[in-house]
Amino acid sequence: MESFETIEVHSLEVVCDGGGGALGHPRVFLHIDQDRGEITCPYCSRSYVLPKSCVPHERQHRINEM
Numbered sequence: 886m887e888s889f890e891t892i893e894v895h896s897l898e899v900v901c902d903g904g905g906g907a908l909g910h911p912r913v914f915l916h917i918d919q920d921r922g923e924i925t926c927p928y929c930s931r932s933y934v935l936p937k938s939c940v941p942h943e944r945q946h947r948i949n950e951m
């Protein structure tokens with residue numbers, strides 16, 4: 886049973902290549918879902934998450950308006 890990695894990123898666009906080795910795959914660009922704050926790589930099932938402290942600027946603007 887494998888446990889997949891969760892990787893914190895600070896950008897909405899990440900590049901995943903599976904980290905090489907058995908799970909390696911061609912380099913792909915992934916775009917983090919801003920509503921969920923995460924994206925799972927369809928190739929290697931790693932999860933890329935945006936820390937709550939790192940809210941995209943658009944959303945910060947929206948919060949300020951409320």
Ligand SMILES: [Zn+2]
Binds near residue numbers: 901902903910926927
């Ligand atoms: Zn991947």
